[in-house]
Amino acid sequence: MQPRPTLKSLAATLGLHVSTVSRILNGAPEAAGRAASPEVVGRVRALARELNYRPNPQALSLKTQRSRDVGVLLPRLADPLAARLFEGIEDAAQAAGYSVFACPTQDDPRRSLDRAEKALQRQVAGLVLGDCHLGDTRLLDTLAAQRVPYVLVGRQQPGQPGIGCDDEAAGRAVAEHFLRKGRRRLGVLAGPAHSSPGQDALRGFAAACQQAGVPLAPEQVVHGAVSAQAGREQGERLLGLGVDAVFALDDLLALGVASAAQARGQLLGRELALVGYNDLPWAAELPVPLASVSVPAERMGRLALQMLLRRVDGKAANPLVLAPEVLLRASAG
Structure with missing residues (x-):
């Protein structure tokens, strides 16, 4: 041999x-x-x-004290947005001669700490974090103390390096559309309270409503899990309040709202305006095409990996915010 x-x-x-x-x-x-x-x-x-x-990546690690591997922490690999982010990260890594591996955390900060520790045992070059919880900096503090390069993608934390989307501007634009169409009883399914995109979009939406003299009452904003079933349950709460427009911070939530409206005999786009988020592939193919906010996830992933490699090389990396696009289809009224 x-x-x-x-x-x-x-x-x-x-x-x-x-x-x-x-x-x-x-x-x-x-x-x-x-x-x-x-x-x-x-x-x-x-x-x-x-x-x-x-x-031989192990031999490479012994010499340089880091491999050409990058760990990517994501809430759930089955989530379509996470999958698109990972595709962008992987494309950029391959172009730069790096390999990436995904670490699903089930959106649990304790699992994030555990997965990050296991990644560090592989002497990764750095980490891309897509599962940060607002206000929880334990993992970030740990990585900084150990001088491990990292960047955030999608979800952001104040003052941290990362690639995000201008979710606040998207929320404002959706509210302004509803208001232009004469909608005054508005509701928001804001997703988990620990997720920065949802909170940023809610802030922009609420600011536009306040400015128009149509402030949101606390009961018009529902935080919770993200799934079609959760969207139906949360949507029923809002529809019970008599809302005539709903902004759902995920297309799966919007799908649940559409189901709840149909069960009540409400016509989507007429009696109820509805806008989702993330523009999932099936959104435009529904019987009443779903309006949605399109997020440049693949580009965000590519830029996040490139930013991480700059940090690996000891270079500065300032946060970057990309522009989303509001796609107004029939459901928006």
């Missing part, structure tokens, strides 16, 4: 220094161009393919 090729054996065969071969095969694409001429880069990669060379 042929011995497994190593960086040292490849370098010896090619007559190159082992560090040059390492930068070409294990570094980011741009690093290869700086390490050697295109002709040499081609020779190294051709021999690596011929001998079926594969990097």
Whole structure:
């Protein structure tokens, strides 16, 4: 059996220094161009393919004290938004010569701490955090104390590096649409109280209502779990108050509201205006197409990974907020 090729054996065969071969095969694409001429880069990669060379991430970690792995903490892998974020993160990681692995936390801060600790045992280069709870900085404090690079994506915390969406502007835009259409009895399904996108969107929505002289009463805002069933139950509470427009901070919640309205015989888009969030693939295909706020999740994921790698390199990384898009379909009235 042929011995497994190593960086040292490849370098010896090619007559190159082992560090040059390492930068070409294990570094980011741009690093290869700086390490050697295109002709040499081609020779190294051709021999690596011929001998079926594969990097040894454990050995890499022993030398650099970090691997080229990145851990990604997400609430639930089945969540469509989380899946889109992860796709963007993975695309950017692959382009930079890194690998990523997902760590589902069930949106539980205790699990986040546990999953992060297990990721650190793998000597990850850093972490992308998509499950932060507002006001809970235990994990962030731990990572900062250990000088572990991290960035937030989707959910944000004040003063922390990350990529978010201008959810407050989206909430304001939805409220302004309802008000322009003459809707005055408004309701909001705001999702979990610990999730910053929902709280930011609610703040923008409430501010627009207040400015128009149509303030939201406490009972017109419902916090809770996110699912179609939860949306139906929460929606029934709002419909029982006589609301004529509902802003649901997830399309699954909006789907539940639509079901509750149908059971009451209310016509969606006429007797009840409805706008969801995240623009899931089926939203536009419903019998009454669902208006929704579209979030650039894949781009957010790509930018989050790129920001993390800047932090890995010791560079500054300021928070970045992207613009959402309000897609006004038939359900919005």
